[in-house]
Amino acid sequence: MNTARLRDRVAASDPGLLRLAAGLRTVAAIALTLAVLGLAGVSVRHLVAGAIAAMVATFAIREKQRTAQAVTLALGLPLALVSLSLGALLSSRVVAGDLFFVALIFCAVYGRRFGDRGTALGLIGFQVYFVSLFVGATVSGLPELYGVLAVAFLCSAAARFLLVPETPAGLLERLREAFRARLAQLVSAQLGLLDAGPEEIDEVLETVREGTARLHETALMIQGRLEEGTADEATARLVQRRIADAEIAAERLGLLLLTARSAERADTLTLHLPGAPAPRAGRMPGRDEAMAQVRRDLEALRLLVLRPAAARSGTALSQVRNRLLGYREEDRLPPAPPAVQDVFRGIGETARAVLGLRIALDGPQDESDDSPETARSREELDAEDAVIDAGEADGAAQEELTGLRRPTTRAAVQVAVGSSLAIVGGEFLSSQRWYWAVLTCWIVFLNTSSTGEILVKGYRRLLGTVLGVLAGIVLAGSVGQHTWTAFALVLVLVFAMFYTAPLSYTLMSFFVTAALGLLYTLLHTYSLSVLVLRVEETALGAACGVIAAAFVLPVRTDRRTNDLLVTVLERLDEVTEAAVDQLSGGTPVELLDQARDLDQALADLRAATQPLTHPITPLRARRDTARYVVALLETCAYHARSLAATAELLPTHPSIAADPRLRRAGRRIGDNIAAIAAHVRDEHSTAAVETGPSIASLLDTEVPGTPRFGRVTDRVLRHVQRLDETLVGLARPLHVPVSAPKR
Known part of the structure; x- marks a missing residue:
């Protein structure tokens, strides 16, 4: 049991074991390279070159298919040999070498427009040229270095394809286990809502928020791997549908628990806005036996999530499952x-x-142990599976940016200019190690799109470097001239670097700098002044x-x-319009793909607002506004996902049927989204958000005797109503005028 719990915790903390695999694969490549080169009796300088080359050849490749990875690795070796040769040839020609370095940097960044392969080859070319500068490559020493590079790339291939292999199907399976583990953790966090008093509720609620966000993160990761990791399109769509259903149901359960312990219905925003206070309440209302039953059922639900399908659990687990599914029937x-x-x-x-x-x-x-309620649930699921269309959704054509409007071209120009400045300034600091300034300039442009993002990344790298220098001083003094002890510590630091990279760029920079201190020791160039120079560079x-970034083709954070x-609002409008249209009797379309496009757009926005929400920002009011806007958009996305999932149940669910009157409510929501988007594009826009009667009142019929809501469920109405209210709330922080309905 303890082993199973540990496995679940590891799976939840590292979805798909991506960080663990990346660290182990890189360490294996470096260790194998060092072993082969050590047996060959090469010098320490060549050992260092081989270790860095193996690391670069391993982490640069990001393609998902093994065949594509092999092709990129094969293309990377001759490119690395050319880059190494030019580095050695131009090492004594300062001006020509600097000009070529800038040109290489431009090409490496521009290569990102050609996808993962272009990015990987650009990274290999740049980093190997850097290696030639770091180890002081000369023309006479090229033959030995050629052999070192060949060994490094071969060992990288062995680590990737033999020692720490990764297949799309295997990775998807690990991501599925991570989703289960995180879903179970979220249910455990929701259990805390039952007993939390006024003093503990905010802390428990924050845990529920984190669990909800982590579950959503894993769902997005699975979405990105479905195409390669499943046998066919139909299977991919089925898994996508079930992941979405589980995510939405779990988030809704948290809202229901909050509402049950509150004096009023909980706002969906409470689950998305960090620091939002919990709804006013004491303990959950109701008799003690009802609360005890809820607790037992939540624990049983967690067990259902975690228990492997192959586990022989007899009839006990089946009885638990039957009881929980029975709650879908009113009389149960x-x-x-x-x-x-x-x-x-x-x-x-x-x-x-x-x-x-x-x-x-x-x-x-x-x-064999199914109750009638469980059998009905299975029939519903089978019916839903039968109507899943295996056809691919048509992608909307997007405008192809050209020239300096293309992000890769703009970034290439910016980093070329920044690197030129870094070369000039670096030469003033040190004619021997100026390339550290160029490397930092290059790195801060990786995976950034605005001046604010570059500023935050530069700050984090500098902080990590300063702390890493202190660690490097301690480690270098402890290791002394013990070569293999130093390499062993380097392997530990490299693993830590890759394991923490997705979590904290500051930590990654810390481990990189500490490892460099050891490498300097191995090259007999270590001194306190060298590490201080590293900070300065x-x-x-x-x-x-x-x-x-600020003065050359700038892209302001705003x-x-x-x-x-605007992109998020457009995706929100697409999902909402399609879902409401389908709920109103329109033609069925692929809604979950649109919902995931919305989620991805929202994830991009969340990443882009980091400079605005970073703790060091002096604009506190602006930071709070950015967080509030993102939280409101996450709330909108939740309701849009829920509408999409409900709309896809129309052909099979007996309690849900189309109601044409929903179109009227959908028009108001669409108009309000368009008004907000127009104001974001142009602050002088005169468009206004319209408020008015509740969504339920819009469905009133003028025909006497007609049921008020037809067969549209209350849940659909709640999602539409909350979406409408949240859009009105979104208008205020964005300074969009709000007007009463026209009469």
């Missing part, structure tokens, strides 16, 4: 206040989503990058975030 709900009964319904819907997820991931299950390179905000 325990006696309790309405809000608590909603929690039981939410548990039942989440159990159904877990059942669907298990069938999609693990195949057909034993049905890093600060210079970061400053040059910021200057280039402009970048506004563009992404």
Whole structure:
């Protein structure tokens, strides 16, 4: 049991074990290279060159298919040999070498427009040229270095394809396990809502927020791997559907628990806005036995999520599953206040989503112990599976940017200018190690799109470098001239660097700098002045990058975030319009793909707002506004996803049917989204957000005797109503006028 819990925790903390695999693969490549070169009796300088080359050849490749990885690795070796040769040839020609270095940097960044392969080859070319400068490559020493590079690339291939292999299907399987583990963690966090008092509720609620966000993050990661990791398009769409169902059901269960313990219905924003206070309440209302039953059922739900399909659990687990699925039937709900009964319904819907997820991931299950309620749930799931269309959705044509408007071209020009400044400034600091400033300037432009992002990344790299210098002093003094001890510590630091890279750029920079201190020791060039120079060159390179980004074809953070905000609003409008149209009786379309496009656009916006929300920003009011806007958009996305998932149930779910009157409500939502987007594009826009009667009142019929809501469920109405209210709330921080409806 302890082993299983540890495995679940590791899977949840590192979805797909991506960080662990990256660290192990890189360390294996370096260790194998050092072993081969050590047996060959090469010098320490060549050992250092081989270790760095193996690391570069391993981490540069990002393609998902093994064949594509092999092709890129094969192309990378001759490119590395050419780059190394030019580095050695131009080492004594200062001006020509500097000009070529700038040209190489431009080409390396421009190569990103050609996808993963172009990015990888550009990275290999740049980094190997840097290696030639670092180890002081000469023309006479090229034959030995050619052999070192060949060994490094071969060892990288062995580590990638033999020692730490990774297949798309295997990675997807690990991501599925991570989703299960994170779903179970979220249910555990929701359990805390039952007993948390006024003093603990905010902390528990923050844990629920984090669990919800982590579950969503894993769902997006799975979405990005479905095409390569599944046998066919139909299977990919089925898994996508079940992942979305489970995510939505779990998030809704958290809202129902908050509402049940509150004096009023909980706002969806509470689950998305960091620091938002919990709804005013004491303990959950209702009799003690109802609360105890909710607790037992949540624990049972967590067990259902975690228990492997192959586990032989007898009839006990089947009985638990049958009981939870029974809550989907009104006559099976325990006696309790309405809000608590909603929690039981939410548990039942989440159990159904877990059942669907298990069938999609693990195949057909034993049905011998099914209750009638479980059998009906299986029939619904089978009916939904049958209507999944295996055809691919048509992608909307996007404008092809050209010239300096193309992001890769603009970034290449910026980094070339910044690197030129770094070369000039670096030469003043040190004629021997000026390239550290260039490396920093290059790195701060990686995966950044605005001046603010570059500024934050430069700050983080400088902070990590300063701390790494202190660690390097301690490690270098401890290791002395013990070569293999130093290399062993370098391997540990390299693993830590790759394992922490997605979590903290500052930590990654810390481990890189500490490892460099050891490499300097091995090259007999270590001194305190060298490490101090490393800090100075890093600060210079970061400053040059910021200057280039700010004055050469600048992309202001405001402009970048506004563009992404418009994209999010457009995706939100597409999902909402399509879902409402389908719920109104329109032609079915692929909604979940559109919902995931919305999620990806929102993730891009969230990343772009980091400079605005960073703790060091002096504009506190602006930081709070950015967080609030992103939280509101996450709330909108949740309701849009829920509408999309509900709309896709129309052909199979007996309690949901189309209602044409929903189109009227959808028009108001669409108009309000368009008004907000128009104001973001042009602050002088006269468009205004319209408020008015509740969504439910818009569905009133003028025909006497007609049911008010037809067969549209209350859940659909709640999602549409909350989406409408959230859009009005979004208008205020964006300074969009809000007007009453025209009469």
